[in-house]
Amino acid sequence: MKAAxxxxxxxxxxxxxxxxxxxxxxxxxEVLVRMLASPVNPxxxxxxxxxxxxPPKLPATPGFEGVGVVESSGxxxxxxxxxxxxxxxMNDRTGNWAEYAVASxxxxxxxxxxxxxxxAATFFVNPATALAITRHVLxxxxxxxxxxxxAGSELxxxxxxxxxxxxxxxxxxxxxxxxxxxxxxxxxxxxxxDADGPLPEQVKQLVPGGVRxxxxxxxxxxxxxxxxxxxxxGRLVVYGTLSGEPISLDPRAVIGGNLxxxxxxxxxxxxxxxxxKKLRLxxxxxxxxxxxxxxxNVAAIYPLDQVTEAxxxxxxxxxxxxxxxxxxx
Numbered sequence: 001m002k003a004a005x006x007x008x009x010x011x012x013x014x015x016x017x018x019x020x021x022x023x024x025x026x027x028x029x030e031v032l033v034r035m036l037a038s039p040v041n042p043x044x045x046x047x048x049x050x051x052x053x054x055p056p057k058l059p060a061t062p063g064f065e066g067v068g069v070v071e072s073s074g075x076x077x078x079x080x081x082x083x084x085x086x087x088x089x090m091n092d093r094t095g096n097w098a099e100y101a102v103a104s105x106x107x108x109x110x111x112x113x114x115x116x117x118x119x120a121a122t123f124f125v126n127p128a129t130a131l132a133i134t135r136h137v138l139x140x141x142x143x144x145x146x147x148x149x150x151a152g153s154e155l156x157x158x159x160x161x162x163x164x165x166x167x168x169x170x171x172x173x174x175x176x177x178x179x180x181x182x183x184x185x186x187x188x189x190x191x192x193x194d195a196d197g198p199l200p201e202q203v204k205q206l207v208p209g210g211v212r213x214x215x216x217x218x219x220x221x222x223x224x225x226x227x228x229x230x231x232x233x234g235r236l237v238v239y240g241t242l243s244g245e246p247i248s249l250d251p252r253a254v255i256g257g258n259l260x261x262x263x264x265x266x267x268x269x270x271x272x273x274x275x276x277k278k279l280r281l282x283x284x285x286x287x288x289x290x291x292x293x294x295x296x297n298v299a300a301i302y303p304l305d306q307v308t309e310a311x312x313x314x315x316x317x318x319x320x321x322x323x324x325x326x327x328x329x
Contacts, residue, residue: 004307004325005099007059009050012311016048016062018304024102028072031082031105033089035327037065037121038096039296042242048311051244053122053265054092061095067120068101068328070108079105079165085109088104088123092267097307099328109282118298119289122322124152126242127285127294129266133237134166137264138213142167145207147214147229149222150242151191152179154296154322159215161293171203171211174224176318199225210234220245232257239264297321 001023006015026032038145044062046052066089073079088107094102140146146163150156151172160183163170169189174180180191192202199222203212210231216223217240227236227249238247238261249261270278288294299321302310307325313321 001099003061003095004304005059005061006048006056006062006141009048009058010196012045012315013308014309016311018307021061021098023100026072026079026102028075029079029105030074030093031070031079031108032074033068033087033101033103033108034071035066035068035089035096035098035101036086037117037327038063038325039122039125040323040325041065041125042240043125043220045311045315046095046241051241054252061101063091063096063101063325064097065090065123065125066101066327067111067123068095068096068118071100073105074102076105076232080109086113086120088120090124097129097304097325097327099302099304106323111160111288113259114290115286118301118324119295121324122296122298123285123289124157125263125266126155126296128270128281128287129239129264130155130162130294131281131284131288132266132269133239134162135169135239137262137269138215140166140168142214143169144213145169145171145211147171147173147203147211147226148217149173149215149226150217150240151183151188151224152176153217155217157183157186157297158294160186162288163187163189165293168213171206173199173226178318185204186285194222200228207231215239216247217242219243219247223247224249227259227261228253230257230259233259235260235262237262237264239266274326298324300324301326303327 070082090107091103114208152174172188172191183191210272212234216226219241220243299319301324303329
């Protein structure tokens with residue numbers, strides 16, 4: 001089969017190649033999935049560079065999420081049930097940027113025909129993160145302010161749309177001024193640009209006492225300033241490291257303000273949920289994608305053999321949405 005493979009960590013457009021590799025065989029509790037499409041997420045690019053939380057076992061194939069059709073089962077009741085079904089594939093085993101992938105049957109979610117392959121391919125990482133942080137981890141109450149960095153991302157736009165139905169208000173931080181009007185049209189209450197001055201000063205002009213809830217995907221100077229925007233007893237959830245730089249904070253401010261800075265990794269959080277809670281989450285995501293709230297805008301689609309062009313496009317700013325790889329029919 002054809003698969004995108006890298007033998008060493010490095011720049012994705014330099015180290016990835018598409019080559020013939022043996023088709024994997026599913027073990028008990030696993031299924032073999034004929035892949036249809038998979039997005040190029042920031043976590044995939046970090047994985048290829050060797051900077052992700054989980055280091056690659058080389059040679060490695062990227063692709064943590066995607067959609068495909070289950071071809072066969074390695075054994076087990078759930079695997080046999082899934083054979084022939086189109087499923088969302090959360091894959092931390094063999095990677096989804098390949099014609100076939102092996103995944104745990106428990107990490108494959110049957111998907112209704114009403115969802116296109118494009119929306120099914122991006123079903124979990126961004127939508128589940130947006131829903132989990134706002135409704136479960138932070139549980140932002142109606143009427144409260146939520147500060148988010150990287151607000152121009154697809155996940156950031158989902159947060160803005162979620163806020164309209166949930167009743168909380170958003171302060172959205174972007175790097176480029178041209179993103180401001182787009183986010184305001186989407187329903188953002190306020191949009192701030194990094195270039196317009198220190199973030200704590202900008203925020204406190206809007207909310208003098210600071211915000212009680214914040215989420216950061218950037219780290220570095222932006223994440224550090226997000227901590228300074230918190231009100232007493234405020235909470236910041238860190239769910240990304242787009243800058244590749246650490247957050248710095250004043251211990252006395254954290255202690256005196258009773259502030260909480262905590263990390264969120266979807267893989268850990270999902271594994272901590274009971275099966276009934278996971279099923280409820282999946283139903284919520286499915287409904288919110290169909291209503292457009294958690295739908296992903298697709299900026300570009302590339303066939304697997306153009307993976308170099310795909311990762312290069314995904315690594316550029318202002319790309320306008322998700323980049324997808326189409327793999328099979």
